[in-house]
Amino acid sequence: MTTEPHSLSGVRHDKATDMTRRQFLQRTTALGLGSTAALALLNACGTPTVNAGQLSANITYWNLFGGGDGVRMVQMEDSFSKSHPNIKLESVTLAWGAPYYTKLAMAAAGGRPPDVAISHMTRVPIYAAQDLLDPFDLNELAKVGITEDKFLPNIWERAHYNSKLYTIPLDTHPFVMYYNVDICQKAGLLDGAGNLKPLEGTTAIIDAFKRAQQVTGSAGVAFEVQGVTPWRIFYSLYSQLGGQALSADGKKLVIDDNKAEQALSFMADLTTKSKVAPPTIDYAGAVALFGSGKAAFHWNGEWEVSTFINQKSLKFNMVPFPKVFDQYHAQADSHAFILPRQSAVDPNSRAAVLEFISYMLKTSLTWAQGGHIPAYLPVTNDSQYKQLKPQSNYASVAAEVSVDPIAWFSGSGSELENQAGAAFQQVLAGQFTTKQGLDQFKKALQKLLSLPAPV
Structure with a gap:
């Protein structure tokens, strides 16, 4: 496909005779x-x-x-x-x-x-x-x-x-799950090869977090509440339920209230009912809780792998974000x-x-x-990458991700993520019902939709 009226190939430049x-x-x-x-x-x-x-x-x-x-x-x-x-x-x-x-x-x-x-x-x-x-x-x-x-x-x-x-993609960076190998071993959550047994469905996942919490005496799972991570969790879960946030053209709100509240209810269960996760914790606090062995699991982007690799006393592994609902998806960007x-x-x-x-x-x-x-398949298909552990453990997720909806206020580091975090952290802290949190988020999106794109 030629997209410019001229060739994009280069010409050798002799500065004395040639010109751009x-x-x-x-x-x-x-x-x-x-x-x-x-x-x-x-x-x-x-x-x-x-x-x-x-x-x-x-x-x-x-x-x-x-x-x-x-x-x-x-x-x-x-x-x-x-x-x-x-x-x-x-x-x-x-x-x-x-x-x-x-x-x-x-x-x-x-x-x-x-x-x-x-x-x-x-x-x-x-x-x-x-x-x-x-x-x-x-x-x-x-x-x-x-x-x-x-x-x-x-x-x-x-x-x-x-x-x-x-655009030419360099990577996919999905939301994933980290786990402490020693804690999960003591909690009986590993298989004979020392890997985490498959966790699927709300009951199995919460049960695993409870068993791990008995070992840590602190938290079963840690994730940022006071920030944008609640959006990444919500969108992973909501996408697993088949939900969409905005229309394809990014101009209309199409949130399914029942599916959205189902996702938020599971999130709130972790912090306020089952209490396997801290209800008020920031990003650095969640990372530190897992890094110190006070949380058995950690939900975050895969980019924190370097942090945990550098903690020599921490024995950890990584797997895809779990399948909680009907169809597998994990929030991601590239x-x-x-x-x-x-x-x-x-x-x-x-x-x-x-x-x-x-x-x-x-x-x-x-x-x-x-x-x-x-993103470049000759690299991901190569044995060197497949031997890169734990980074290659979740490579399959790249084919099953959910990316943020298209809108001028959406995408990584956007106002959509900020507004979702502001609303959903209130639900996780027990200060809002799921309906109240969803209503605040929807009102924020409607306001953004009413504004012209700033560019």
């Missing part, structure tokens, strides 16, 4: 040739394909990775730079969440964007709809080994907007590469960007060490 696309347009315009005619001449000439080893370009790359992710990303960037000495990579790390996405949108709208950037895939449709992104050229991607068959069908489909490919809209594309720089993305995909075993499931 932008320079060409500037010079032809100065000679009195209109921009339309200049573009036609440029497109008629075409651009020859260049071997990756011949590329010479400067590219800027924005991302939002901190902590362990940031360390691994820098490691991968350094490896790329060493193997591609003619491509100068300028990497900029910005604050996670709303500050990052605001700055990215402003840069694209203002004509001063980076050449390539990272986005959560749930954010991409809104950016694409606002014409803030360039779509990818499938023919040019194929030249660097990026083709549809290298990705799971569901994630490749989500990478499109209006039948155009706007980090992905995007092309912020360029006022004029330099084919040489664009070719270098595609080479960079390809390299990052092919070396994403390094990325997988931080817990994320590589």
